[in-house]
Structures are given as structure tokens and as C-alpha cells.
Amino acid sequence: MSFNFTNLARLLIDDPRVAKLRALIVDRIQPSFKKGLPADIIAKGKSILRQLNKSQQRAVLRTLMANDYSLLKGFPGTGKTSTIVALVQLMLALGYSVLLTSYTHSAVDNILLKLKSCEVDFLRLGKTSRIHPDIKEYSDERLTSVFRDVKSLADFYDDKLVVATTCLGTNHVLFSRRIFDFCIVDEASQVLQPAVLGPLFQAHRFVLVGDPQQLPPLIQSSEARDLGMGESLFARLDSLGATSCLTQQYRMNGHIMKLANLLMYDGQLQCANSALETATITLPNYTNEECTTTFPGWIKRAASSNLENSVVFLDTCGCAPEDQNSNVSAKEASLILVLIISFLKAGLNIDDIGVITPYRDQVKYLRNLITKNVTNGSRVEVNTVDQYQGRDKSVILYSCVRSATSKPKNGDILQDEHRLNVAITRAKYKLILIGDISTLQNYKPFKTLISLFMESSQVYTLRDGIDGFHWSDFNPYCN
Numbered sequence: 001m002s003f004n005f006t007n008l009a010r011l012l013i014d015d016p017r018v019a020k021l022r023a024l025i026v027d028r029i030q031p032s033f034k035k036g037l038p039a040d041i042i043a044k045g046k047s048i049l050r051q052l053n054k055s056q057q058r059a060v061l062r063t064l065m066a067n068d069y070s071l072l073k074g075f076p077g078t079g080k081t082s083t084i085v086a087l088v089q090l091m092l093a094l095g096y097s098v099l100l101t102s103y104t105h106s107a108v109d110n111i112l113l114k115l116k117s118c119e120v121d122f123l124r125l126g127k128t129s130r131i132h133p134d135i136k137e138y139s140d141e142r143l144t145s146v147f148r149d150v151k152s153l154a155d156f157y158d159d160k161l162v163v164a165t166t167c168l169g170t171n172h173v174l175f176s177r178r179i180f181d182f183c184i185v186d187e188a189s190q191v192l193q194p195a196v197l198g199p200l201f202q203a204h205r206f207v208l209v210g211d212p213q214q215l216p217p218l219i220q221s222s223e224a225r226d227l228g229m230g231e232s233l234f235a236r237l238d239s240l241g242a243t244s245c246l247t248q249q250y251r252m253n254g255h256i257m258k259l260a261n262l263l264m265y266d267g268q269l270q271c272a273n274s275a276l277e278t279a280t281i282t283l284p285n286y287t288n289e290e291c292t293t294t295f296p297g298w299i300k301r302a303a304s305s306n307l308e309n310s311v312v313f314l315d316t317c318g319c320a321p322e323d324q325n326s327n328v329s330a331k332e333a334s335l336i337l338v339l340i341i342s343f344l345k346a347g348l349n350i351d352d353i354g355v356i357t358p359y360r361d362q363v364k365y366l367r368n369l370i371t372k373n374v375t376n377g378s379r380v381e382v383n384t385v386d387q388y389q390g391r392d393k394s395v396i397l398y399s400c401v402r403s404a405t406s407k408p409k410n411g412d413i414l415q416d417e418h419r420l421n422v423a424i425t426r427a428k429y430k431l432i433l434i435g436d437i438s439t440l441q442n443y444k445p446f447k448t449l450i451s452l453f454m455e456s457s458q459v460y461t462l463r464d465g466i467d468g469f470h471w472s473d474f475n476p477y478c479n
Ligand SMILES: Nc1ncnc2c1ncn2[C@@H]1O[C@H](COP(=O)(O)OP(=O)(O)OP(=O)(O)O)[C@@H](O)[C@H]1O
Pocket: 051, 052, 053, 056, 074, 075, 076, 077, 078, 079, 080, 081, 082, 083, 211, 249, 250, 251, 389, 390, 391
């Protein structure tokens, strides 16, 4: 909190660089861009730019032409991370110093892992214990332990062209002596405005990377939310003049992408190639006798690798009533367990399965259930949407939990279309939602989504005695 207050106070300082920042972000003066590209950008960046698609190339070049700032909006799976990596390489080739930041440690390290594989040198600030094991060798705590005098320490901090840390990590002593040519902020649509100021004070130009349609800053206080605290600087500065947009995605097949387009992207999200459009999961044992004879009809349909079954809604039809005050659904959890066991039997790799649920209590319950009943079950990643941002799995199973409540609870997480958007866009080839449709239709984002499932006949009702489904089969897994 004191970091945020300090940043707000710094924004009032009487200094030309801070005055410019104030004009850009408080008065929202439009950013300006150089008219042409310096010839050396193309010459020096040819091999780097070749790895990018056209819109990524345009975004990178526009960032380099910015006099003040630019925004890079990347829909899910459109290669924001890959674009940032290319941008850093190009900035280095042009001799610029770069401050690379993000909201979370994992997002910072995600980029650094890729930079490391491209043999780019950098310095990672922050507690070594919070840093990814493969990045620890770049940690300043480790690297500076050998210095015995102030001069060598100062030289070391001054020399590194790429310095990386979280937004909150920009209170490090290094920042009292350095201003970078560029600052890149990843996950910028998730950062509180006062927190994002920290890195921005430390650079002449900045680029914010994010997607305001994914997770916004997390605000606990409803009063603060109502007063606008949830607006990120990315959302505040997003404009046609400032923003480059990445719309070609490399993650989801066409059916899953269609859901995201309906819910959030208004048809703008596109598959990067036709192979991706029709990609499905591979289940090598699905047609073996062990599966064909033991899988009841409802599992055969839900787990099928047919393209048209890429998105499936399993409607519990109000038969899984739960305590209205609880955020756990034992019945949905047992359905998920049975689906996981079936996918594994059909030959899916355990690391390709992900489970998402909006509620932490359900995460805990599911982890316990899966670890107890599946060999190596701890390898099935079960998490809330927030923990899944930035990553994907071939198959995503989503447990909605709420059931038997006729009216949506005020402020219920299920009303949050951004969270639902992130959840569905984690799936590459198969997405199974499990929930009670009559309850979920009371939540606006679900209502929109369910209409598409219905339109494509991908809602399967789970009723006792139909399609080999019996609730009693799940009793052993429900306490
Ligand atoms: N130009 C490209 N050509 C081929 N593959 C690409 C290209 N750009 C990105 N990819 C691939 O697309 C996938 C998604 O990229 P990345 O993780 O950078 O997306 P993202 O925008 O950060 O996703 P999210 O918003 O969900 O965090 C990766 O497997 C990456 O290798």
C-alpha cells in the first residue's frame, strides 16, 4: 500500500519527465509517433522480425516508433509473450536499455525463460525464493554476493541492458540511479494504476501489454470498485491512436474460439492457420475394447475427440443441489474425477488435462479427490481462473459449482464475464463445462454462452437412467 501512495506522491513532483508522464496519463494527451522507420531497424531486426506474423511485426515496429508510449493489446493465445521477446531482442540490437516488468513473478519469469533460450543476458531483481528455478542464476541477490566494494556493485547495476522485475519490485536501489530507454509492462490490464506508475517513472518511453477483456485488477472493496479503482491504466489509455492489436491466435481450435468470440471478442479473434481451426485431442485408446465396452454413452459423447464435440456442456439438471452457502459441489467434483479417469484410460497424457473452478473451496476439494483416486493425480492442475491466466491445456474441465439457487448472488464471481472468458480460452482442443443450466442462466455471461452450446446441440443433460448415467455410480466419490 505504501508503494502505491509513494507513487501517487511522486506523480506530483515538479520535474519535466514527471510532468510529461502526468500529461500523458492524467490529461490523456495522445501519444505521438515518429513518421518513418530508421533504416537500421529493418537491417538489424530482419532475423528477429521474421519469426513474427504481420500484425506482431506491425506492433513491434510501432512500439519502436513511439515518442511517448504505445499499447499492445493481445487477445488470448495471440503471442503477446512471443512479441515481447522479439521486442526486447530488437531493442537490444538497437542499443536501447530495457526495463521489463509484469504484475506477477510467474509472468516476468515466463518471458525471461524465453529470453534465456534466445541467449539474451538480463538481470532479475527480486527475492531469489520467488524466482523460477531456471532463472535463479540471473538473480541480483546471487550475482551481487561476490562484490566487496561499492564501485563494482554500482558498475554492475549500471551495465545491465535488460533488467526485469515485478511492478512492485521497482523500489530496488538500482532505480535511484537509472532511467531506461524503454519500459515494457506485461499483464498491464491487471495492474492497479498506482502500482504501474512505479516502473513508468524509470523510463523515457513505455509500452503496456495486455488484454482488458481478460482479468482486471483485483479490488476487494466494493466501494473502491464503484469509485473506479478497478480501471487499469491500460483500459484508461486504450485508444485507436495508441493501441496495436493482435487478433490471430495460436491456441484454440475453431469451436472453442467461436465461444470466446461470442462472449467477448465480437468475431475479431481468428485462428492463425487452418490446421489449428480443426485441431482435436488425440485419444489413442478411445476405440480399444477396454474403452468401448466400459464407457457409458454419456462419457463416450463427452470425451469424444470429434471436432464437433470440442465444446460440451454437461447439465446436472438441478440434480446436484448443494448447500446455498457453500462453494463446494461434491457431485460436480465426482463427475470431473470420472471424466479424468476416462480421458486417461483413452490415452490422454495427464499433463494435458486442466481443471478450473471459480471457487477456492472447490479447488481444494477437487485436488484432494483427484490425488486420492488417480495415480500421479497431483499432476492434474486444478486452479482458479486467476492462477491459469497466461497458460493453457489441451483439455479444460470447468466446474461451475452454483446450483439450486434461483437468483444470482450479488457480486458472485459467476457474474464476471472476464473470468469466464479467461477460463474458456485456456482450452486448446476440448472444453467441458459442468453445471446446472437452470441456475447458470440467471448469470448474464453464462446465458450468452449457453445459447451457443444449445445452438450447436452440445448440451448433454445428465438424467438418471439416460445414456448410461446414474448418480448412484458417483456415491463412492462423494462424502
Ligand atoms: N508468429 C507466431 N508463429 C507461430 N506461433 C506463434 C507465433 N506467435 C505466437 N505463437 C505461439 O502461440 C502460442 C501462444 O503464445 P503466447 O503464450 O505468447 O500467447 P499470449 O498472447 O501470451 O496468451 P495469453 O493472453 O493467453 O496469455 C505459443 O505457443 C506461441 O509459441
